[in-house]
Amino acid sequence: MTHSTPPAALGAKKRLFLRSWGCQMNVYDTGRMADVLAPLGYEPVDAPEGADMIILNTCHIREKATDKLFSELGRLRGMKEKKQAAGGEMVLAVAGCVAQAEGKEIVIRAPWVDIVLGPQSYHRLPEMVARAGRAARAVVETDFPVEEKFDHLPEASAPQGVTAFLTIQEGCDKFCSFCVVPYTRGSEYSRPAQAVLAEARRMVAQGTREISLLGQNVNAYHGEGPDGREWGLARLLYALAEIPGLDRLRYTTSHPRDIDEAQIAAHRDIPAVMPFLHLPVQSGSDRMLEAMNRGHTAEEYIRLVDRLREARPDIAFSTDIISGHPGEKDEDHAATMALIRRVGFAQFFSFKYSPRPGTPAAGAPYRVDEATKDRRLQEVQALLIEQQAAFNASKTGQTVPVLFTGAGRQPGxxxxxxxxxxxxxxxxxxxxxxxxxxxxxxxxxxYSLHGELLHALQQEKNAA
Structure with missing residues (x-):
């Protein structure tokens, strides 16, 4: 039997350009794509020009995501044709949530694309690259084998740095009216705790000191523990906090419906869990929260915030707000403004509603006109920016622990x-x-803080 030698073994290095849009989970996924392609000799590069393979890892959350993708594909078509004219080859792949939702349209509108893969299929990339070299048309993989994906990811991974992302949960069963995630990422799935802990230990061994746990609905985590019992997010946080050298833990994105007493207690009892929580509310109007299928009221959200603040008085919150969801009236907008004032947010993400094909809200009546959406969004953002600035200003004069991650924009x-x-x-x-x-x-x-190192510490560091 004849065995072929992998390109890496022959010293044949190939240039891999990856571009990621959207959420932090996409950033994590993009890094793992590089890991699974490394045995084929692919090494990441910083620019697409001359690359042997280009992967666009897409996000369907932002407005006009599909239009932006096709614009980028049009630009890359010229690069691919130029390389082919010079006798080379460029594999062009579209990954992520837009690929999952718009796979057929991508193949029709951009036939120069070689691979289309959904977010649950990137562990198959080596196989797809081989198939693309033989196929007359694009190789398309948009199934939902989420368990299989995590089972087949390589243990070895490139160091992420001082801070790192770690996916523990994927998919969502909430079906909010505006959200495409259940249709592009599938139903909720939680990785086994042992696999998460093993990956976290490898990250720490490579120099990571802060890990952000990722999930479309991260606090719905219910992975199998090493003891065979189901672990929730809080139990996982306790176990992660025991890893020597792992000093900080964060997690995102949480859903208010899945916060339990154990999660609240974890913020009180685990020093490594940072006093910051991204907790999307989307609207302060009960009528709109019902239309959005959020499953909680404004008052229930506020009570959660109060309970978390009681457990951890220095905790700060960020949130998501959507302005102009179908059916939103002036009084609904006013209720959102009232909730923002009541809670007080340290950071935020805010958007005008834009329809996502296949979601319930996309076909809902009583659409809000663009001018009204713009006005309401500007009012929401003005208030949130004011709160963010006030929170940052409140730190003036305080001494706080800072985890340093990189060089700033200015010399020194x-x-x-x-x-x-x-x-x-x-x-x-x-x-x-x-x-x-x-x-x-x-x-x-x-948007940031300016500080100085304590003189005593600086002198100590200089003496050392």
């Missing part, structure tokens, strides 16, 4: 994050990288 400047996920810039040197250092905040600006 380095940046990191506070426990509340605020970016902080200080004058320092590269010895700060990967360290958690006390920083005195000099100024809280609308």
């Amino acid at each position: 400047q380095f940046s990191g994050r506070t426990p509340w996920l605020q970016p902080v810039h200080v004058a320092g040197d590269a010895s700060l990288l990967g360290q958690i250092v006390p920083v005195r905040i000099l100024a809280g600006q609308p």
Whole structure:
């Protein structure tokens, strides 16, 4: 029997350009695509020009996501034809949620695309690359074998850095009226706790000090534990916090319906769990929350916030707000503004409603006109920006622990994050990288903080 030698074994390196849009889970997925292609000799590069393979990992959440994809594919078509004219080959792949939702349209409108794969299929990339070399048309994989994907991911992975993302849960069973996730990511699935813990240990061994757990509905996590029993998110957080060298834990995105007492207690009892929670509310109107199929009221959301603040008084919140969902009236918008004032948010994401094909809201009556959506969104954003700026300003004069992750924009400047996920810039040197250092905040600006290292600490570091 004849065995072929992998390209990597022959020293044949290939250039791989990856571009990721959208959520943090897409960032994680993009990194794992690089991992599964590494044995074929593919090495990531920073620009698409001359690449041997290009993967566009798409997101269907943002407005006009499909239009942006086809615009980018049109630009890359020229690069691919140029390389072919020079005697080379470029494999062009579209991955992610737009690929899942629009796979047939991509094949029809962009026949120069070689591979179309959904978010649950990227573990099959090596096989798809081989098939694409023999196929007369695009190789399309848009099934939902989520369990199989995680089972087949390689244990080895490239270091992510001081901070890292780790997917523990995928899919969603909530079916919010505006959301395409259940149709592009499938039903809820939780990875076994042992697999999550093993991956976290590998990350820490490679230098990671902060891990952000990811899931479309992360606090619906219900993975099998090493003891054979079902673990919830809180039990997983306790186990992760026991890993030596793992100093900070975060998780996103949570759904209010799935917050339980154990999750609240974890914020109180686990120092590694950061005092910051992204908790989308979408609207402050009970009428709109019902239309959105959110499964909770505004008052229930506020009670959750109050209970979390009682458990962890320094906790800060971010949220998602949608303006102009079908049927939204002025009084609904006013209720949203009232909820924002009542809660007080440190960060936020806000959007005008835009229809997603196949979702219930896409065909709903009583559409809000664009001018009204614009006005309401501007009012929401003005209030949220004011709250974010006030929260940042409240840190002025405080000394806070900052995990330094990289160089700043200015020479001699380095940046990191506070426990509340605020970016902080200080004058320092590269010895700060990967360290958690006390920083005195000099100024809280609308989108970041400016601080200085404590003099005693700096002198100690210089002496060392």
